[in-house]
Amino acid sequence: MGYCLVERSELLVIRVFGNVELATVKAQICDHVSQGTVVNTEKYTVYSKIERWGYTHKTVGHSGGDYTRDDDGGGINGVHINTQEEIWSVLRLWIRPHCGVAMKNLPIYHTFFAFVFNTRKRGKALILELIKAILLPNQRKVVALDRPPGFDL
Numbered sequence: 001m002g003y004c005l006v007e008r009s010e011l012l013v014i015r016v017f018g019n020v021e022l023a024t025v026k027a028q029i030c031d032h033v034s035q036g037t038v039v040n041t042e043k044y045t046v047y048s049k050i051e052r053w054g055y056t057h058k059t060v061g062h063s064g065g066d067y068t069r070d071d072d073g074g075g076i077n078g079v080h081i082n083t084q085e086e087i088w089s090v091l092r093l094w095i096r097p098h099c100g101v102a103m104k105n106l107p108i109y110h111t112f113f114a115f116v117f118n119t120r121k122r123g124k125a126l127i128l129e130l131i132k133a134i135l136l137p138n139q140r141k142v143v144a145l146d147r148p149p150g151f152d153l
Helices: 022-032 082-098 103-119 123-135
Strands: 002-007 012-016 038-042 056-060
Touching: 002 022, 002 082, 012 082, 012 103, 082 103, 103 123
Parallel strands: 038 056
Antiparallel strands: 002 012
16 A cells, blocks of 8 residues: 655655554654645545644545635635646556566655656756765755645645
8 A cells, every 4th residue: 555745846755554544644644744734635534633633634525526626716726636646647657667566666666756756857867866865865955846835645
């Protein structure tokens, strides 16, 4: 089982875990998302206590045909999880040529995919970033884009 956190500034965190129990989900969210952040999720019971954990929680219900909502009327801070859905779609396409991945190796593929996504570099520039990350891990910075704070789960 896995989950994907996508910051609205487009930074990506992907993790694999063995279950979707409340304690597991809470630990993952609390480890990676700052208190007070707006968290958008599908209407799934495991996310029902997010507000109690110190976050603003907004939901969409895909099963009921609710895919996106513009609560503020400005068209910018819409409630949706489309970014996260697209990440999974691209990740599946990225893994497909490998003809499947053993579960024990899935975290490695997820981590590398997130690295490539967050680096926003391709070709030789990506290789240079990868070398920097290996040799100088404390000097590599991922710069967030200037967008409203929030996460899609």
